Every structure is written in C-alpha cells, then in structure tokens.
Amino acid sequence: MNGLTLRNIFFDEKIRSILIQAFVVGLIGAGIYALVQTTSYNLDKRGIDTGFEFLKNPAGYDISLTLIPYASTDTHLQAYFVGLINTLLIAVTGCFVATIIGFTIGIIRLSSNWLFRNFAYAYVEATRNVPILLHIIFWYTVLLELPRIKEADNFLKFFFLSNRGVYSPAPILQDGMGIVFLTIIFSIIFAIIFNIWAKKKQENTGVQLPVFLINSGVIIFLPIIVFVALGMPLLWDHPVLKGFNFKGGMVIRPEFVAMLLGLGIYTGSYIAEVVRSGIISVSKGQREAASALGLKKNIVMKLIIVPQALRVIIPPLTNQYLNLTKNSSLGIAIGYADLVHGFGGISLNVTGQAIEIMAMVMATYLTISLTISLFMNLYNKSVQFKGNS
Amino acid sequence: MLIRLLNVSNFVVTKNWAKKNLFSSWASALITIFCFYIILKIIPAGLDWLLFSADFVYNFRGEQIIDRTFCSRVIEPGQHGACWAIIIVRWNQFMYGFYPVEEIWRVNIVFALTPLALLPLFFDKVLFRKQFIYFTFIFPFIAYYLLYGGPGLTEISTSKWGGLLVTLFLGLTGIIIAFPFSILLALGRRSKMPIIKSVSVIFIECIRGVPLITILFFGNIMLPLFLPDGVNVDNLLRGLVAMTFFAAAYMAEAIRGGLQAIPNGQLEAARSLGLSYWQSTIQIVLPQALRISIPAIVNSAIGVIKDTSLVLIVGLFDLLGIGRAALADMNWMKLSHEVYAFVAIIFFILCFSMSRYSLYLEKKLKTDNSI
Numbered sequence: 069m070n071g072l073t074l075r076n077i078f079f080d081e082k083i084r085s086i087l088i089q090a091f092v093v094g095l096i097g098a099g100i101y102a103l104v105q106t107t108s109y110n111l112d113k114r115g116i117d118t119g120f121e122f123l124k125n126p127a128g129y130d131i132s133l134t135l136i137p138y139a140s141t142d143t144h145l146q147a148y149f150v151g152l153i154n155t156l157l158i159a160v161t162g163c164f165v166a167t168i169i170g171f172t173i174g175i176i177r178l179s180s181n182w183l184f185r186n187f188a189y190a191y192v193e194a195t196r197n198v199p200i201l202l203h204i205i206f207w208y209t210v211l212l213e214l215p216r217i218k219e220a221d222n223f224l225k226f227f228f229l230s231n232r233g234v235y236s237p238a239p240i241l242q243d244g245m246g247i248v249f250l251t252i253i254f255s256i257i258f259a260i261i262f263n264i265w266a267k268k269k270q271e272n273t274g275v276q277l278p279v280f281l282i283n284s285g286v287i288i289f290l291p292i293i294v295f296v297a298l299g300m301p302l303l304w305d306h307p308v309l310k311g312f313n314f315k316g317g318m319v320i321r322p323e324f325v326a327m328l329l330g331l332g333i334y335t336g337s338y339i340a341e342v343v344r345s346g347i348i349s350v351s352k353g354q355r356e357a358a359s360a361l362g363l364k365k366n367i368v369m370k371l372i373i374v375p376q377a378l379r380v381i382i383p384p385l386t387n388q389y390l391n392l393t394k395n396s397s398l399g400i401a402i403g404y405a406d407l408v409h410g411f412g413g414i415s416l417n418v419t420g421q422a423i424e425i426m427a428m429v430m431a432t433y434l435t436i437s438l439t440i441s442l443f444m445n446l447y448n449k450s451v452q453f454k455g456n457s
Numbered sequence: 458m459l460i461r462l463l464n465v466s467n468f469v470v471t472k473n474w475a476k477k478n479l480f481s482s483w484a485s486a487l488i489t490i491f492c493f494y495i496i497l498k499i500i501p502a503g504l505d506w507l508l509f510s511a512d513f514v515y516n517f518r519g520e521q522i523i524d525r526t527f528c529s530r531v532i533e534p535g536q537h538g539a540c541w542a543i544i545i546v547r548w549n550q551f552m553y554g555f556y557p558v559e560e561i562w563r564v565n566i567v568f569a570l571t572p573l574a575l576l577p578l579f580f581d582k583v584l585f586r587k588q589f590i591y592f593t594f595i596f597p598f599i600a601y602y603l604l605y606g607g608p609g610l611t612e613i614s615t616s617k618w619g620g621l622l623v624t625l626f627l628g629l630t631g632i633i634i635a636f637p638f639s640i641l642l643a644l645g646r647r648s649k650m651p652i653i654k655s656v657s658v659i660f661i662e663c664i665r666g667v668p669l670i671t672i673l674f675f676g677n678i679m680l681p682l683f684l685p686d687g688v689n690v691d692n693l694l695r696g697l698v699a700m701t702f703f704a705a706a707y708m709a710e711a712i713r714g715g716l717q718a719i720p721n722g723q724l725e726a727a728r729s730l731g732l733s734y735w736q737s738t739i740q741i742v743l744p745q746a747l748r749i750s751i752p753a754i755v756n757s758a759i760g761v762i763k764d765t766s767l768v769l770i771v772g773l774f775d776l777l778g779i780g781r782a783a784l785a786d787m788n789w790m791k792l793s794h795e796v797y798a799f800v801a802i803i804f805f806i807l808c809f810s811m812s813r814y815s816l817y818l819e820k821k822l823k824t825d826n827s828i
Contacts, residue, residue, distance in 0.1 A: 089652040096656065106685045181485045182478035183492040197759075197808035198801045199766040202777055206801075209793045397668035401770055408670060422678045430667045430675075437666040 107423070114420075122419045123148070129414050131405045133321060144415050151407035152432060158327050158406060159393040159436075165332030166392055170339025177344045188340065195337040200395050204330035208402040211322035217313060228307060228314065231322065235307040238318040242301035251294040252287075259283040323404040327396065335392045339385060346381035347373065378451050386444035390437050397433070407432060507798070511538035513545060522546075524788035531791075543792045544799050547783050551799070554619015554774050560611065563603040564622055570596060571625070579814065597633070615693035619774035621803065623693070627775065628762040631700035632708070638701075639708035640747075644738065646713055657709075664706035669764050672699045677771045696768045700761065707757040715750025716742065748822065755815035759808045766804075776800050 077083050111118060123145040130140050131150050135157065138150045176188040195203070212231050215221055220230035228235040266277045295301075307317025350373050358368040400409040412429040416422055480486040510529075516522055517529045517537060525531050528540035544551060553564050574596035577589040604626075606612035618626070645657030664672065676699035680690055690698075719742055727737030747754075769778030780796040783789055 085650045089650050092652055092656065103683050107682050110682045110684075110686075179488075180478070180481055181488050181492075184485075184488050187492055187495075193809060193812075194805070197763075197805045197812065199763040199777065199804055201766045201769075202797060202801055202804070205777075205781075206793075206797045209797070394668040397670045398767070398770075400670065408668070408674075412671070412674065416678070422682065426671065426675055426679060430663075430671050433668060433671065434663065434666040 111423075116420050118421075118423065120424055122421050122424070125419070127415060128418060129410075131410050132403070133324065133405045144411070144419065147415055148407070148411045148428065151405065151410040151412075154404070154410075155393075155396055155406040155408075156436075158324065158331070158396045158399065158404065161328055162331040162335070162392050162396060163389050165328055166335035166339055166388070169332055169336030170388075171343050173336060173340035174343025174347070177340060178347055192337040192340050195333055196341075198334075200330060200334045201398050201401060203334045204326055204398055204402060207329040208322065208326035211326055214322075217309070220309070220314075226304075226306060228309075232313075233319040233321045234325070235314045235317050235319050237304040237306045238316070240303040240305050242303060244298040244301035247298060248291055248295050248301070251291045255286045255290045259287055262286075323399065323402050326402055327399050327404050330398075331392050331395060335388055335395070338388050338391075342381055342384045342388060343377075346377040349380045350376045375451065379448075382444065382448045382451065386441055386448075389444070390440055393436055393440065394433065506538040509538065512540045512542055514542065516540075525790065525792055528792070539795045539798070540792055541795060541799075543783060543789045543795055547779075547789070550779050550783065551620045551776065553622050554779060555617040556613060556619070556622065557611075557617070560613060563610065567600045567603050568625075570599070571629070597630075615691050618693060620779045621776050623768070623773060623778075624762070624765050624775045626693075627697055627700050627765040627768060627773075628758075631697060631704045631765075632758050632761055634697075635701045635704035635708055638705040639712055640743070642705060642709035643712035643716055646709065647716055661706045661709050664702055665710070669699070669703050669767055670770055672703055673767060673771045675699065692771070692773060696771065696773050700765065700768075703764070704757070704761045707760065708754055711753035711757050712746065712750050714753055715746035715748075718749050719746050752815045752819045752822070755811055755818065759811045759815075762807055762811070763804065776803060 108118075124143050126141050127144045127147040128140055129147075131138055131147065131154075133154055134150050135153050136146075136150060138146055173188045173191060176184055177192070179185045179188075214229055214231040217230045217232055220228040220235070222228055226237050262283060263279055266279045270276055305316045307314040307319075309315075354372055354376065355368060358372045359365075363371070396406060397408040399406040400413060403409065407429055412425060416425045419425070479489045512522060512529050514521060516527050516532065518532075520527055522528060522540065522542035523546070525540070525543070528542065529537035530540055549556075549558065549561065553561055556564060573589075574593045577583050577586045577593055583589060602610070604613070604618070604622075605615070642657045642661055645653045646661065648654045648657070673696065676695040677692070680695050680698070684690065723745065724737055724742055727741040728734075732740070765775055766777040768775050769781060774782060777800050780800045784791070784793050784796055
C-alpha cells in the first residue's frame with residue numbers, strides 16, 4: 069500500500085481512470101486531426117471553399133410550398149428557413165393527426181367488444197410492420213391517381229379534388245377582422261380567468277359552476293357576435309379553372325397530404341400501443357375504489373384513470389413525436405419541400421458545400437429533438453407524483 | 458376465443474361468450490353489426506383482388522403476360538384483380554437485384570443457411586446448440602465468400618446486389634456489427650469516468666437526434682471527403698456504415714435499460730469477491746442485463762430492418778428500391794399497387810414474426826425465475 073511503485077500507480081483506480089480517459093481523448097483527438105487533414109486536402113483538390121459565405125448567394129431554385137415569402141432569387145439562407153418551416157409544419161400537423169388516431173385506436177383496443185378490439189389490433193399490426201417510407205410512397209401514388217386538373221372532382225360545392233392537390237376557397241381579410249381576432253384572444257383569456265375563479269370558489273364553498281359550458285359558449289359565440297356585428301368583414305377567393313390550372317383560392321398539395329397520411333397512420337399505431345399500455349397500467353383497484361365512492365363513470369375516467377395513465381404515457385409519447393419529426397425528413401422521397409429536400413438536397417448540389425450544409429441540417433434536427441424532449445420533460449414533471457413517493 | 462366461437466357443439470358456451478363479448482349492450486351490439494358489415498365488405502373484395510380474380514402467369518384470355526398491356530386489369534379496367542405477373546417476371550430482381558443469373562445459387566445457399574445460423578441465437582432448446590454456435594460464428598465469413606466471391610468463385614461487385622438480398626444484408630449485418638459497439642456504448646454511458654461517459658452520451662444522442670436519412674447522406678457524401686486519396690468505399694458499404702452507427706445507438710439504449718434493471722449489489726458483490734471491472738461486467742452483470750434487454754433489442758432490430766428501406770434515397774436497390782425500379786420500367790409502369798403490396802407483405806412477414814418472437818421472449822422471461 070505504501071510507496072509509489074509503478075505497479076501501485078498502475079493499479080490505483082483514480083490514476084487508472086485518468087490514464088484511460090487520457091488515452092480516449094488522445095485517440096479521438098488524433099482521429100479528428102487526421103480527418104481534418106484529409107478533408108481539407110480533399111476539399112483543396114476539388115476546389116471547394118469552406119465557410120458559410122454561400123448562404124448569402126441566390127439559391128436559384130423554386131420551392132413548391134412556401135409559407136414565408138420566397139423566390140428563386142432569394143438566398144440559400146431564406147431557402148433554409150422555408151424548408152425549416154415546412155418541416156415544422158408537417159411535424160406539428162403530423163403529431164396532431166397521429167395523436168388523434170393513436171388515442172382513438174388505443175381506446176378501441178381496450179373495448180369490451182371482442183370484434184371491435186381486434187379490429188384495432190389488426191390495424192396496429194398491419195401498419196406498424198411496414199416501413200414508414202412505403203406508407204408515404206403508397207399514399208402519394210394513391211393521390212396521384214386522382215382525376216387530373218381538367219376533370220377535378222367538385223365536392224361540397226367550393227372544393228376541387230385533383231391529382232395536383234385539393235383546391236379550396238382562400239379567406240381574404242377585410243378591415244375589422246383584427247377586432248374579431250382580438251375578441252377571440254380576449255374570450256380565451258376570460259375563459260382561463262373564469263376557470264381559476266370557479267375552481268377557487270369550488271374549493272371554498274363546494275359550489276360547482278358549469279365552467280365548461282360557459283367557457284365554450286364564450287369562446288364560440290362572442291367572436292361570432294362581433295363578426296356579425298361588424299358586417300362579416302371576410303371575403304372568399306374561389307378557385308377558378310383557367311386553362312391548365314386553377315387560379316385563386318388555396319391549394320393543399322398531394323405531397324403534403326401523403327406525408328400527413330403516412331406519418332399519421334404509421335405513428336398513430338405506435339401511439340395506440342402507448343396509450344393502451346398506459347391505461348392498463350392503472351390498476352383495477354383504482355377504478356373499483358373510485359366507483360365504490362360513488363363517482364360516475366366519466367368522472368372516474370377524468371379524475372382517476374387519465375391523470376395516472378398520463379404519467380406512463382407521456383415519456384414514450386414524446387419518443388413517438390420525436391420519431392415523427394425525424395421521419396418527416398422522408399419527404400425527400402416524394403418531393404415534399406422540407407429541410408432535407410430543399411436545403412439539404414438542392415442547395416447542397418448547387419453549392420457543393422456538403423460539410424456546412426449537412427452540419428446545419430443535422431444541428432437543426434438535433435435542436436428540434438432536444439427542444440421537444442425538454443418541453444415534454446417539463447410537462448412530464450408537472451404530471452408526476454407530487455410529494456415523496 | 459376464436460376456437461371457442463367455432464366450437465358449434467358447445468352452443469351454450471358460445472352463446473354466453475358472444476353475449477358477453479359481442480352483445481353486452483345496445484352500443485356494443487351496434488358496433489358488432491357495424492364491424493361485421495365492414496368485414497363482409499372488405500375481406501371478400503380484398504381476397505378477390507389479391508387472389509381469386511388476380512392474374513399470375515396468364516390473363517383472362519389465356520395469353521401469357523409478358524408486359525403490362527397483357528394484364529387483365531389493364532385491358533378491362535375495374536373488372537379484374539391484381540396482376541402479379543410483374544412480380545413473377547421480375548422475381549429474380551426482387552430477390553437478388555442484378556446478381557448474375559448463373560450465380561444466383563450462391564445467394565440461395567446463403568438464404569438457406571441464414572436461419573440455421575440464427576437458430577441457436579434465438580432459441581435455447583436447439584439440438585447440438587454448442588456445435589451450432591461455432592457455425593454461427595463462421596457463417597459471416599462463409600456468407601461473405603459466397604456472396605462477394607473469392608478464390609474459386611467469380612467476384613460479384615456489390616453494385617449488382619439488390620432486392621431482398623440487400624435488405625437482409627444491411628439489416629442483419631448492420632445489427633450484428635453494431636451489437637458489440639452498442640454494449641460498449643451502453644457501458645460507457647453508465648461509466649463513472651466523465652470523459653468516457655460524455656463521449657458515449659454525445660455519440661448516442663447525436664445519432665438518435667437526427668433522422669436516419671441525414672446519416673445516410675452523411676455516409677454517402679461526406680465519407681469520400683474524409684478518406685485519404687485512393688481509398689474508395691463502395692456505395693453498399695457506405696450504407697452499411699450508416700446503418701451500423703444507427704443500429705448501435707438505438708441498441709445501446711435498449712441495453713442500457715437492461716443494465717439499469719440490474720441492482721448495484723450484483724456489481725458490488727462481484728467486485729468484493731475480487732473480480733476486476735471487466736470480469737464482473739462480463740461474467741456477472743452483462744449476462745443478466747442482456748437477458749432482460751433482449752426483447753427491447755429485438756424491437757430495435759425490427760426498426761432497423763424497416764429502416765433499411767431508406768437506402769433507396771441514396772441510390773441503393775433494396776426491396777423497395779427494386780420495386781420502384783420495376784415501376785420505372787416502361788413495360789410494367791403503373792402497376793404500383795401490386796409492387797407495393799408485395800413489398801409490404803414481405804416486410805410484414807419479417808417484422809411481424811420478429812415482434813411475435815419478442816413477445817414470446819417477454820413471456821418466457823416473466824415465467825423464468827432464474828434471475
């Protein structure tokens with residue numbers, strides 16, 4: 069134990085761990101050094117400059133779906149933002165659709181009806197054992213088989229269905245619409261305050277107010293009254309078939325719909341399993357005890373089952389949202405103009421700045437992933453057991 | 458339950474079962490009727506399209522189908538079922554890609570031997586399991602020799618590989634190579650050494666935080682930039698590297714779950730007996746942890762197999778990629794329903810059987826009390 073012999077130093081746990089870590093650092097450092105050397109040599113040979121100067125150059129290509137102003141003369145940086153917003157758009161709408169499908173199927177999976185239950189089971193197994201890419205490509209081909217623009221199906225009078233997308237009237241906001249929006253915001257704030265007040269009142273006096281009824285009434289009817297009182301300041305721009313295409317109106321492209329269906333149906337079946345296992349994780353005694361106390365069935369669900377199931381559901385649900393966001397990058401296979409397709413694909417080919425662009429794309433996804441899991445962790449904390457259990 | 462339903466002689470039991478599970482209330486009865494209606498609508502129509510009014514080799518006129526114009530459903534739209542001739546005529550491509558026809562027997566041998574090599578890994582009650590395991594270890598070398606060629610066999614460049622061969626090659630090889638790395642990463646993530654831990658965490662989270670397609674692009678576009686002059690990595694190998702990284706990160710998380718379930722006392726007891734870190738890890742902790750994490754590993758393996766289809770975006774011809782290539786052929790275009798249905802069925806068989814296997818393992822682990 070005494071004496072600093074070489075053998076003692078080597079077998080000392082602390083010194084040993086420092087040695088091992090120094091070795092790993094050295095290995096990684098040497099690896100990175102070698103990579104940088106060969107890469108810079110390769111880049112020199114191919115005449116590629118490094119750096120982010122290219123972001124200021126005009127992109128030179130069109131993007132089919134733009135939510136912010138963009139033209140082919142705009143910069144690569146603008147193309148990046150267009151792609152990013154499209155990625156976020158499909159991720160958010162996809163999560164919404166997947167959640168609805170998932171919760172519906174997950175609850176049906178627990179139905180007391182044998183046939184109904186197995187219907188949901190068949191759906192889950194049939195969809196989640198097939199690659200997501202096949203889902204997306206399949207829906208895209210189905211949508212492309214819709215009638216051509218000239219023979220577009222007219223449905224609900226104002227909508228047109230064709231293989232170039234769904235055409236619908238676009239709203240044109242007139243003066244006074246701002247006031248209507250303000251009313252909506254105001255009624256939501258009112259609903260929140262009323263909710264808090266009613267809860268306090270119930271805690272103090274035990275009187276239950278019809279909070280849901282009043283709040284939904286306020287949120288729905290107040291804006292409508294203001295809207296009518298202001299003389300309906302809203303016009304519709306109807307799509308009209310002119311030549312080979314529709315003029316005016318709004319269009320939802322088949323690429324977007326295919327992505328939405330593919331991601332929603334595929335992720336939905338995973339969410340269904342998450343929901344199902346969350347609900348069965350709540351022990352039977354909880355439900356029985358609540359019923360024994362005389363609570364009604366829907367109250368048992370709302371106050372006893374759901375809050376406990378959510379604790380189990382949320383972490384894997386977050387995972388599914390993250391997977392959906394990452395899978396939205398498969399839009400490249402059908403030409404949905406997301407981050408990977410536009411900036412990561414076309415910009416990369418135009419400029420040749422592979423390293424910078426790939427780094428930006430990967431960093432973006434990493435940021436999105438970490439942000440989602442951060443928010444979900446915060447939410448998760450808020451629904452976990454309070455106190456020391 | 459279904460067996461009970463079919464057991465007509467035991468009518469009372471059936472009636473009670475039906476009353477409880479199908480007609481327990483008015484709502485339930487309505488749902489049952491609705492479901493029956495859907496089943497009667499979908500299943501006969503689906504089977505009709507898939508089998509009964511489908512074309513295989515000959516169309517409804519009795520002519521042999523040599524391109525899409527001979528398909529019954531192309532001649533009389535809306536009257537006939539699927540035209541499976543596209544699959545039958547291009548069967549070799551769907552299975553082997555552009556592998557030379559006279560060498561296909563080599564792939565067939567590998568296909569036939571693969572289940573044999575996997576058997577002792579999947580089930581522990583196989584006859585001669587110990588001898589079998591040796592075969593499992595030398596199998597990758599046999600497979601490489603047979604597929605790629607070498608002394609005595611013509612060399613077949615990987616650019617000619619395709620179809621199911623590429624799907625299984627990328628999936629299985631990726632998982633097998635990734636497995637040891639994933640164990641190291643999982644151990645690293647739980648290590649007490651800060652640098653080892655952070656390196657593992659950064660690797661795992663960076664791979665899991667980005668879409669697979671960007672990793673594939675990374676391998677495809679960046680790997681040539683990183684490598685010194687003269688070193689050429691072929692396309693399939695780039696895909697394999699990307700798939701391996703991807704599989705390693707996901708499997709590491711599955712194994713970490715297993716490691717977390719092992720009480721600390723196991724490691725402490727082993728260490729106090731005088732075993733070194735590696736001895737106690739390899740002999741005490743890992744065998745227990747891996748057993749627990751096998752279902753999770755199988756689940757991530759299913760994910761990896763499904764995600765091999767993404768390689769079509771970087772220009773490899775896996776099963777789905779070959780299907781897309783078939784649809785791009787002027788002679789067979791527009792038969793997309795048949796191609797996608799076929800590819801979906803193959804993936805379904807692969808993944809569904811694996812998920813059943815993982816369920817079987819979970820059940821077995823629950824009943825075994827040896828842990």
